[in-house]
Amino acid sequence: MxxxxxxxxxxxxxxxxxxxxxxxxxxxxxxxxxxxxxxxxxxxxxxxxxxxxxxxxxxxxxxxxxxxxxxxxxxxxxxxxxxxxxxxxxxxxxxxxxxxxxxxxxxxxxxxxxxxxxxxxxxxxxxxxxxxxxxxxxxxxxxxxxEAVWTQFEAEGLTLASHPGVFGHGKLDDGTRLLLEQLPGHLPEGEVLDLGCGDGIIGAWMAREGRTVTATDVNTFAVEASRRSFLANQLTAEALESDVYSALDGRRFSAIVSNPPFHQERSIDYGPAARLIEQAPQHLLPGGRLLIVANAFLPYADPLERSFGSFRVLADDGRFKVYLAER
Missing domain, CATH: 3.40.50.150 (Vaccinia Virus protein VP39)
Structure with missing residues (x-):
């Protein structure tokens, strides 16, 4: 070849x-x-x-x-x-x-x-x-x-570990901030999944709120960053390497929360986000919720409609939208 x-x-x-x-x-x-x-x-x-x-x-x-x-x-x-x-x-x-x-x-x-x-x-x-x-x-x-390349920064009252190449390296992404603002009142109790965990900010926030958290990412550095972030904040949460849902063995959650990636190096790649939405109902308990944030231009409305039948836009600041869909 x-x-x-x-x-x-x-x-x-x-x-x-x-x-x-x-x-x-x-x-x-x-x-x-x-x-x-x-x-x-x-x-x-x-x-x-x-x-x-x-x-x-x-x-x-x-x-x-x-x-x-x-x-x-x-x-x-x-x-x-x-x-x-x-x-x-x-x-x-x-x-x-x-x-x-x-x-x-x-x-x-x-x-x-x-x-x-x-x-x-x-x-x-x-x-x-x-x-x-x-x-x-x-x-x-x-x-x-x-090891000297690893750094830490503060966001949302949390200490976060950061490594080059991990999404949001060294700062809190504006889309993630908008998503976190919508979680109070919309995040159910129980076991939740932070999919595409990056530096662990979403998972750490949910663990601090008393949820049982599993955090996953396809990137080795992201998983390690999340583990370090949980440790730095004395939070108990599991972090796993997973290609979308590949490592979860059919586990189901009360909520899946994500700022899904859409870039592969310099190219736009909707594949992981499409699989996240399409397969989400299989990994949610009855009544479970998918909460995601995305750049406003990304075409997520149609896959959400196909997978869940309906959805809501919880927030739209012109740059990002926060979506909620319920099984």
Missing amino acids: SAETPVCQLLERQDADYRGWWWVAPPRDGWLEGGEGCLVSADLAIREAWLARGRAALSPLDNFEAEVPGAVLFWPKAHALGEWWLLWLCANLPEGTPLQLVGEHQGGIKRVLKVLAALGLGCRKLDSARRCSLFETRTARLPLEP
């Missing part, structure tokens, strides 16, 4: 032996998934796709011991996250391990030169095509540890 994405098309034409290499934070691409090497990704959906094909796949929070001849880092849209991956690779691979960095020009791959220089890492350009560039460096011992 030929490579499907521009970054992988650039890699496909390299005269390089990638056997045993790590592919770090890549996009979905059949050429990559059918080739050699091991995936390292914070995206559960991508790891599960690799595992389904019998390929090795790791989370960056896994414990591992392996001989790694080299690694390719796919530079992410969030540059601070790319910098974290560099710190992590330098901390976990032997000094001098070959490291390639690839990305699209629109995604800011050219900024890698300044990032590497600031870290004291040498660099040379290997190739450029398909509006992408490929650079090469080697790992080195750095004075900054990956």
